[in-house]
Amino acid sequence: MKVLLLAGSGEGRVLADALYKMGVNAVASLAGATRQAKPLALPTRIGGFGGEDGFCEYLEREKITHVLDATHPFASRISHRTALVSARKSLKYMQYLRPAWTAQAGDQWHHIRDETDVLGLLNKTPSTVFLATGRQTLERFANLEGHRIICRQIDPPTSPFPFEGGEYCIGRPPFSVGREVELFEALGVDLLVVKNAGGTASRSKLDAAALLGLPVAMIERPPQPDAPKVDTIEAALDWVRAC
Structure with a gap:
């Protein structure tokens, strides 16, 4: 048995540590979206x-027999492809998909389908919009031009903001609730935009928004592959132990 761990989520790091301690023959894979990412416990390809x-070709060359997909819930294209290829090659496949966030008392969430729907939540007065959605989908917010757009990302930018009125906020998680409150207040944030990634580590921004009475544009998850899942x-x- 040889396991390929697609470790694109925070839980992927936890799984890598656990598989290493269990002595499982496994290799991890990272997309390389984050520069200078902390090393994983397993041998890692980037x-x-x-x-x-x-x-x-990679699966055949490395003699992979099992695939544990712990990519980000919004990396659905990768998950769909991985599940399809695994089924075609008769490889054992399991998707780890952490539970989605659900609104709690005090939350002011507006559920939207994609990034372009954020505009409908803003009035004509220029607003300050904080994007906690990463840089990969930044260009999808181009219809917000005319408002102040702040995009948080881990690494310093290597190119200008893709449209007028935008700026970057550099920060590496985890972020405490108190730190998020201070940041949102200092920036004068009017609307927080979040992908429903789920998980406890990154919920602090939602708790901070609730404390400040800030509305949240919650982008719903894309469809996931029709394949075995655990949460x-x-x-x-x-699942690995039983294989």
Whole structure:
């Protein structure tokens, strides 16, 4: 048995540590979106596979027998491809998908389908919009030009903001609730935009918004592959143990 761990989420790091301690023959893969990412406990490859053909070639060359998909809930294109290829090659596949966030007392959430729907939540007065959505989908907010747009990302930018009125806020998680409150107040944030990634580590921004009475534009998750899923670390490890 040889396991490929697609470790694109925070839980991917936890799974890598656990698989290493269990002595499982496994290799991890990171897309390389974050520069100078902290090393994982497992041998790690960084970067894309080169499309479906490259992915198939990698699986054959490395003699992968099991795939544990712990990518980000919004990396659905990768998950769909991985599940499809795994089924075609008769590889065992399991998706770890952490539970989505649900609104709590005090939350002012507006559920939207995608980034372009944020505009409908703003009035004609220029607003300060804080994007906690990463840089990969930044260009989808171009219809917000005319408002002050602040995009938080981990690494310093290597190119200008893609449209007028935007600026970057550099920060590396985790962020405490108190720190988020201070940041949102200092920036004068009127609307927080978040992808429904789920998880406890990054919920602090939502708790901070609730304390400040800030509205939140909650982007719903894309459809996930029709494939086996678990929603806890222990269940994912149990799947490996049973293989």
